[in-house]
Amino acid sequence: MSSKVVIQGDQTLGKIDRNIYSHFSEHLGRCIYEGFWVGEDSPIPNTAGIRNDVVEALKAISIPALRWPGGCFADEYHWKDGIGPRENRKRMINTHWGGVVENNHFGTHEFMQLCELLECEPIICGNVGSGTVQEMAEWVEYMTFDGVSPMAELRRANGREKPWKLTYFGVGNENWGCGGHMRPEYYADEYRRYQTYVRNYSGNVIHKIACGPNVDDYRWTEVLMREAHNHMHSLSLHYYTVPGTWEKKGNATQFTEEEWIVTLRKTLFMEELLTRHSAIMDKYDPAKRVGLVVDEWGNWFDVEPGTNPGFLYQQNTIRDALVAALNFHIFHNHNDRVRMTNIAQIVNVLQSVILTEGDKMLLTPTYHVFGMFKVHQDAERLALHLNTGNYTYGNESIPQVSASASKNGDGVIHISLCNVDTAKDAEVEIELRGLTEQNVEVSGTELTAAEMDAHNTFQQPDKVKPSAFTAFKVEGTTLKVKLSPMSVTVLELK
Numbered sequence: 001m002s003s004k005v006v007i008q009g010d011q012t013l014g015k016i017d018r019n020i021y022s023h024f025s026e027h028l029g030r031c032i033y034e035g036f037w038v039g040e041d042s043p044i045p046n047t048a049g050i051r052n053d054v055v056e057a058l059k060a061i062s063i064p065a066l067r068w069p070g071g072c073f074a075d076e077y078h079w080k081d082g083i084g085p086r087e088n089r090k091r092m093i094n095t096h097w098g099g100v101v102e103n104n105h106f107g108t109h110e111f112m113q114l115c116e117l118l119e120c121e122p123i124i125c126g127n128v129g130s131g132t133v134q135e136m137a138e139w140v141e142y143m144t145f146d147g148v149s150p151m152a153e154l155r156r157a158n159g160r161e162k163p164w165k166l167t168y169f170g171v172g173n174e175n176w177g178c179g180g181h182m183r184p185e186y187y188a189d190e191y192r193r194y195q196t197y198v199r200n201y202s203g204n205v206i207h208k209i210a211c212g213p214n215v216d217d218y219r220w221t222e223v224l225m226r227e228a229h230n231h232m233h234s235l236s237l238h239y240y241t242v243p244g245t246w247e248k249k250g251n252a253t254q255f256t257e258e259e260w261i262v263t264l265r266k267t268l269f270m271e272e273l274l275t276r277h278s279a280i281m282d283k284y285d286p287a288k289r290v291g292l293v294v295d296e297w298g299n300w301f302d303v304e305p306g307t308n309p310g311f312l313y314q315q316n317t318i319r320d321a322l323v324a325a326l327n328f329h330i331f332h333n334h335n336d337r338v339r340m341t342n343i344a345q346i347v348n349v350l351q352s353v354i355l356t357e358g359d360k361m362l363l364t365p366t367y368h369v370f371g372m373f374k375v376h377q378d379a380e381r382l383a384l385h386l387n388t389g390n391y392t393y394g395n396e397s398i399p400q401v402s403a404s405a406s407k408n409g410d411g412v413i414h415i416s417l418c419n420v421d422t423a424k425d426a427e428v429e430i431e432l433r434g435l436t437e438q439n440v441e442v443s444g445t446e447l448t449a450a451e452m453d454a455h456n457t458f459q460q461p462d463k464v465k466p467s468a469f470t471a472f473k474v475e476g477t478t479l480k481v482k483l484s485p486m487s488v489t490v491l492e493l494k
């Protein structure tokens with residue numbers, strides 16, 4: 001059966017916030033150390049200790065914002081351990097992630113420098129679980145106060161005269177779990193107290209993100225919105241795609257077709273989560289002032305054989321590319337509430353866009369989806385109606401095609417499409433309504449692979465990469481497209 005897409009070129013449904021394409025970095029495994037930080041004396045080319053190749057690759061996909069220092073690490077992180085001369089910084093145990101020694105060589109100054117190099121906004125996650133209100137308040141003062149104060153003087157003594165711009169501040173992470181095992185009623189009160197002292201200094205305005213629910217914990221959302229919505233700008237949500245169980249999640253590269261379809265079906269659960277959490281938020285905030293920030297999402301598989309189980313290092317295949325693209329389409333559909341999302345995690349951990357090994361670096365299929373989809377950043381979402389058949393395997397069945405469309409400030413339209421079927425092409429007829437004469441020049445890019453487990457390795461770093469897409473015909477205002485099996489495609493209409 002062929003699929004039919006109707007796009008209403010003159011009907012916009014709000015902006016797709018560029019922050020939906022944001023990232024997450026934690027002191028976990030080889031994300032910060034090795035992934036970003038190699039130190040000034042490293043033979044790996046770097047700028048003030050931060051590796052150049054990774055920064056250049058990330059700049060190419062336009063990273064809007066980067067979250068740090070965790071994750072679970074955030075609620076055990078004491079920021080003062082990570083400032084001042086590096087040789088004097090405290091060494092501590094990274095209790096959550098492998099029990100390794102954390103030497104605190106990468107701290108506030110290094111993270112802010114990384115964001116400056118990436119030209120992205122910092123998102124700092126503060127410590128509610130094991131930190132004090134004073135500690136959180138002083139961190140904000142240290143980073144943002146321009147006058148005379150103990151923390152501003154300390155920052156200057158550490159070599160930074162001017163404050164940094166800090167827009168986003170998370171008040172705790174997973175406080176229902178690793179961030180303190182709190183009940184929502186208790187966290188709501190703690191949130192109200194801690195956020196009081198997250199102040200706006202010297203013209204800097206902070207967007208406060210409250211810790212939101214774990215997956216489908218709708219009661220958490222209800223209590224947080226009821227008790228604290230007036231004190232937050234956003235509420236977070238965490239949902240990972242785990243094909244198996246938490247004990248046996250499944251392998252990143254060796255999997256069956258059943259695991260393929262189950263992974264994609266579980267990814268589509270994001271739609272229900274956003275719909276139901278948004279409905280609760282609507283009750284308390286019908287004007288949709290409070291954003292929903294999915295600040296951890298992506299595939300979570302078993303670690304690569306032979307690697308430290310606490311380091312969460314996993315490979316990344318064409319399956320990951322489809323998971324990323326399907327999630328983005330769902331986020332676009334909820335652009336009235338979803339203002340930011342952060343894939344977990346940016347380098348060497350979980351569903352990464354970059355993997356490194358010594359001085360080598362590779363771009364994963366997920367990276368290429370970010371690259372292809374960056375055209376949607378801050379573009380207006382277009383009304384779209386999709387009618388598609390199902391891809392079925394065993395007892396599992398999911399829609400074969402997924403689609404989203406946007407129009408940018410220059411009137412250029414981008415249509416992204418996924419075909420999740422492992423064997424069949426998808427014939428898609430795209431009808432463009434309400435278009436002006438100018439949208440006639442069509443071009444396309446495709447990411448696809450011949451095998452389900454296709455991935456890039458340090459020996460073959462370009463096995464999965466985008467290529468020009470030409471399998472389309474323009475017939476008046478209709479576009480006839482043939483999508484390859486297991487593919488992500490972006491069309492541009494000028």
Ligand code: AHR
Nearest residue numbers: 070071072073173174344
């Ligand atoms: O991303 C890995 C971990 O997953 C984070 O530290 C935590 O917030 C979540 O449970």
